[in-house]
Amino acid sequence: MKKQILYLLSSALLGATLSSCEDTLDVNDTTKLSDAAIWSSLDGADGFITASYKIFTDDTQLANSRSKFWDTFSDLTKSCSYGDYGHPYNIFNLNGITSGNDGAGPFENWTDQYVRIRTANICLNRLREYGGKFGKDECLKREAEIRLCRAYSYFLLARVYGGVILRTESSGSNGGLSDGSYKEDIAMARSTEAETYDYILSELQFAAENLPAKVSATWPKERATQPFAYGLISRIALYAKKYDVAAAAAEKCATYEQVSLDPNFANIVSDNLGNSPETLFAIYYLAGNANLYHLWDNYVSPRGDRALSGGGATAEHQPTAELADLYEWSDGTAFDWNTWDQAHADPFSDREPRFQATILYNGASWRERTIETFENGADGFKEFILSGNTDGKTCTGYFLRKFLQESNIKFLQGDNKSICPDIVCRYAEVLLNQAEAYVNLDFVANRQKALDCINKVRNRVNLPDKKISDFSSLEDAMKIIRDERAKELVGEGFRFWDLRRWGLAENTLNGKAMHGVLVKQSSGSFTYERIEIDGGSTRVYNYNYNYFSIPLTERSNNPLCTNNPGW
8 A cells, every 4th residue: 555655646746747727636526436435544545635735746947947937037047938938938018917817927826726725625624524533643644734735825826916815624604615616605805915924824833733743654755744844934934024933933944853954055956866855845756757757958958968868958948147147256255247357267167066056157067068158159159039039049148057967868868858856945945034034033133143044055065154244234134145045046936936025026127138148259268248138128027016916707706806906
C-alpha cells in the first residue's frame, strides 16, 4: 500500500501540465467508487486528500513559465516575445486588464481558486464524516494539510483582489458547505482585506501546530510539514502588515533541526534535485512521464544549445540589467558600469556567486562551450521589437541560468525533459521575510537582528556583512532588503507581488523601459553599452492594478459582491 500512496501523491502533486477546472477531482461522482469505499482505508483517503496540493502546481514558475513566470511582469526579467508563445508579459498597453469576466488578464484566478477551495471544503467534510476510524492524530495531520492548501488558495486570491468571499466547509446557510449549490448561499459579501488575511493566517497557524514536524518514511517530502507552514506564515503576514506574526513565524521556522541554509547556493538552483536542507517545500518531477516533468530547459536555454539539444532553446525569459547590475563583485563592492574596468578584466567573471548561478553572460562556461551574446555569436543578440520573438537570441545581453540543468544537454530527446524542482518555499526567503518584519516592527530595537538575517544570506555566498551604518534609516534598510530579495529570489515568483505590496509597482514600472547590455566584439576584444530593451515602448502599471477587478460573472450572480475601486 505504501507504493500505491506514493503514486497517488505523485499524480496529485506533480501533474503540472493539467489545467484548472477540467482536472479537478469530481468529489460528488460516486458512480465508480463510493465515498465509503474511498475512505475505507487511510491509503485511499490520502489519495483523495492529496488532490488538495494541486493548488501548488497551479502556480509553479517552471512548469507554467509561458503564462505565470511572475518575475517577467516585473523589472527583473523580460520576455523575448511579443505576441508569440502565448506570452502575456510584454503587454505595454494592457487592454486585457478590464472590469469584465477575465478582468485581471494574466493574473485572473477567481474561478480556478474557488474550484480548489470547494474541493478542499468537501474533503474536510468527508474527513470528518469518515475519518474517525483513523484516529485523532492521523485526522488532525490531514485536516491540517487540507486547511493549509485551502489557505494558500485564499492567499493567491487575496494578492490579486484584496478582500474576497470566505466560503468554507461550514459557512453555508444550512451550516454546511457554502458553494452556491443552495440559492440562499450564492449571495455572500466579500470580507475585508484584513479579515481575509486574518483568516488565512489562522488557518496556517492551525496547520503549523498539527502537521508533522518533518518528513519520514510515512510522510514523504511531497507533503507539508510544520517548517513549511511557518515559512508561509512569515511570507503572508508581510502582505497583512502583521510584522510581529511574520517575525515570530520566521523565528519558529529556524528552530527545526533539519532547517538550514544550503552551504552552496548553486545546489538549490541547478542539478541538485531538491535534496537541500534549505527547501521547505517544492514540487518534484519525474523523468519519463509526460505529466511529471516540465520544459524549462527547452524554453529558457540559450540559442547556442540547439547544437547539442537538436532544437528548442528559445530563451523566453531573460535577465534585465536592472537585475544583473544589482549583483556585487565577489569582494562585496558595488558594480558600476562607469568604473568596472579599473580593477577587473571584464564586467562579469568576478561577480558574486549568485550572479554566476543565476545568469549566463558573455564568456560564461556552459554545457561544454562558452556563451557568446554578441552579434553573430553562437547565442547571438537580437533587438526586441513589438513583433515576433528573438528566436533564442538575447535581447538583454543575458540569459537565465537559474533552474537549468547543465548536465541535461539532450533536453528535447526522448525522456530527457526537465525535472528540476519548483521551489515553493525555502529558508533563505524566510530569513529575508524575517529581516523585513524586524525593521518594520521596531526599526531601532530590531535593526541588528535584521542585519543578522541579511548577513546569513550574504555570508552563504561569501559576501561580507552589511554593517549597522548601512541601516541608518528604515528606507536604507528596506533598500538593502529589497535588493537582497531580488538577487536571491529572482525566478521564484516574488518580485511583481513584492512591488505591489510595497506600493512601488507604479513607480518602478509605469512609463519605464527596462535595460540590458549590448556586447560588441572587435579584434578579439569586447565593448559594452547599456541599452533600452522594450522596443521603444514603456511599461504600463496603473494605480488601480494594485487591486484587480472582481469578475463580472461573480458580481452579476452575487448581488452582495462589490467591485474594487477604480473599476
